Amino acid sequence: MDRRHFLQSATAATAVAALPRAWAASPLKVAVMTTLSGPAGLFGPSSKACAELAAETINARGGILGRKLELLFGDAGLAPAEASQAALKLWKGSGAGAVIGMHDSAVRGALVGLFKGQVPYFYTPVYEGGECARGTYMNGETPQQQLQPVIPWIAAERKPSKWYLIGNDYIWGRNTNAAAKGYIAQTGASVVGDEYLPFTVDNFDASLARIRDSGADAVLVSLVGGASVGFNKAFASFGLADKALRLGTLIEENTLAGIGLANAKNLYSSAGYFANIETPTARDFAQAYARRFGPQAPALNGLAESTYEGFLMLEAIAKKAGSLDVAKLEAASEGAGYDGPRGAVTMKSRHVEQDVYVADVDAKGFRVVKTFPRVSSGQSCKV
Numbered sequence: 001m002d003r004r005h006f007l008q009s010a011t012a013a014t015a016v017a018a019l020p021r022a023w024a025a026s027p028l029k030v031a032v033m034t035t036l037s038g039p040a041g042l043f044g045p046s047s048k049a050c051a052e053l054a055a056e057t058i059n060a061r062g063g064i065l066g067r068k069l070e071l072l073f074g075d076a077g078l079a080p081a082e083a084s085q086a087a088l089k090l091w092k093g094s095g096a097g098a099v100i101g102m103h104d105s106a107v108r109g110a111l112v113g114l115f116k117g118q119v120p121y122f123y124t125p126v127y128e129g130g131e132c133a134r135g136t137y138m139n140g141e142t143p144q145q146q147l148q149p150v151i152p153w154i155a156a157e158r159k160p161s162k163w164y165l166i167g168n169d170y171i172w173g174r175n176t177n178a179a180a181k182g183y184i185a186q187t188g189a190s191v192v193g194d195e196y197l198p199f200t201v202d203n204f205d206a207s208l209a210r211i212r213d214s215g216a217d218a219v220l221v222s223l224v225g226g227a228s229v230g231f232n233k234a235f236a237s238f239g240l241a242d243k244a245l246r247l248g249t250l251i252e253e254n255t256l257a258g259i260g261l262a263n264a265k266n267l268y269s270s271a272g273y274f275a276n277i278e279t280p281t282a283r284d285f286a287q288a289y290a291r292r293f294g295p296q297a298p299a300l301n302g303l304a305e306s307t308y309e310g311f312l313m314l315e316a317i318a319k320k321a322g323s324l325d326v327a328k329l330e331a332a333s334e335g336a337g338y339d340g341p342r343g344a345v346t347m348k349s350r351h352v353e354q355d356v357y358v359a360d361v362d363a364k365g366f367r368v369v370k371t372f373p374r375v376s377s378g379q380s381c382k383v
Contacts, residue, residue, distance in 0.1 A: 028069050029070045029071075029096045029097055030072065030099070030314075031073075031087060031100070032099075033076040033087055033099060033101045033102070033111065034051070034074075034101075034102045034103060034307065035076055035103050037075055037078065039226060039227075042254055043254065045298040046254070046301055046303075047102045047304040048073060049304070050300075050307045051071055052292075053289055053293075055069040055070075055071050056292070058311060064315050064324075065323070072094050072096055074090050076102070076103030080109065080110035081110065083111070084107075084110045084113075084114050091115070098119065098122070098314055098324065099119060099122065100124065100314070101124065101310075102125050102303060102306060102307045104170075105171050117326055118135070119326070120137070120317075121136045121137070122136075122137050123139070124306035125140045125306050126141045126302070126306075127141075127142065128172045129144065129175065130175075135330065137347065137350050139306055139345075139352055140272075140306055141354070143178075144179060145376070145377055147179055149375060150247070150372070151180065151183040151184055151247075153372075154247060154268065155189065161190070161217060162217055163190070163219070164211045164220070165181070165193065165195070166194075166219065166231070167222030168227055169197060170199075176220075189218070192214040197227065205238075208235060211235075212243075217244050219245070219246045220247050220249075221247065222248075222249055222250065223250070228248065228255050229255055232246065233259055233263050246268065247269075248269045248270070249269075251267070251269040252274075252302040252303060256269075256365060257299065264361040265361075268360050269358070269359050271302045271357060271359075273306070273309075273342045274357055274368055275301065276366060276368070277342075278368070279343060281339055281340060281341055281343070282342075285308070285340075286300060309340055309342060309345065312338045317329050333347050333383060334347065334348065342355060343373075348376070348377070349379050350381045351377035351381070353375065355372065355374065356372045358372075
């Protein structure tokens with residue numbers, strides 16, 4: 001071989017050898033689709049902050065598969081078709097290699113149809129269950145996790161005999177209430193009312209009159225954001241807080257702040273995370289959040305924190321798979337897990353087994369009064 005051919009061959013070999021190093025050096029762009037507008041827009045600032053903290057934390061330990069994370073934000077508070085266009089631009093236009101989603105189920109359905117399992121998609125908030133799409137991984141609490149252990153516990157603690165169910169008129173509210181009916185029946189109590197309201201409702205007098213007249217001594221609240229705030233404030237002003245307990249499955253710190261502590265007597269919340277969980281990992285996370293964003297930081301809450309959990313699960317599965325290829329992630333997802341602010345989290349059937357906490361409200365806000373460890377999602381997706 002002459003010198004010219006030798007040099008050409010050597011140069012080519014060097015280039016091939018450098019490819020993995022160059023790939024590792026390139027940033028991993030992650031599209032964060034969260035509610036920057038719309039009815040759930042109040043969760044946008046804290047969700048964005050949790051995404052930024054997650055990326056900084058993971059980057060400080062070397063990134064994912066040696067690649068530093070670069071965040072791309074899209075508004076998932078829009079209508080599903082518009083949110084899909086925003087996601088498409090981040091995915092195909094800007095080169096996002098993974099997607100974290102904290103938004104409603106209608107947008108999730110649209111994004112699942114858009115991605116078709118071609119890019120890993122981590123959906124993080126509380127949701128109704130039933131999503132088994134390839135390449136889609138669920139970190140949020142299901143109704144089975146939030147209610148199956150909790151309703152019997154409330155039955156033992158407070159002994160309600162009549163439940164009234166009220167939610168927003170969409171898949172999460174309806175599926176939550178449907179699951180609750182079975183768990184309530186198992187305690188020997190009855191359901192004396194079941195109704196669904198549009199997101200735009202701002203007057204709850206008729207609903208509150210029906211609750212009062214039903215004789216309910218327990219109310220399951222599956223309302224979202226502003227509707228939950230308005231209902232719970234009106235519930236107290238209607239004089240019902242002394243007569244019936246309330247259990248919410250989407251009442252977190254932001255919503256409680258809107259309701260007001262004075263209106264939260266006999267109010268319980270069931271969730272996978274509260275900002276004052278007394279575990280070392282949760283305290284470290286809350287302290288890191290406070291240091292990073294200061295005293296004016298958006299309030300930590302379960303929905304926003306779920307965004308952080310999505311990044312931890314992306315990191316855990318990618319590390320186990322050694323790749324971001326969806327086929328390899330699918331195989332590695334079963335049994336992948338980590339210790340995060342919520343505690344030990346393990347993925348099974350594209351959903352997570354996690355601790356579930358019940359909190360009531362005292363003069364300082366939420367107070368965790370019961371922990372159910374390692375609660376199954378109740379889902380059976382084939383991986």
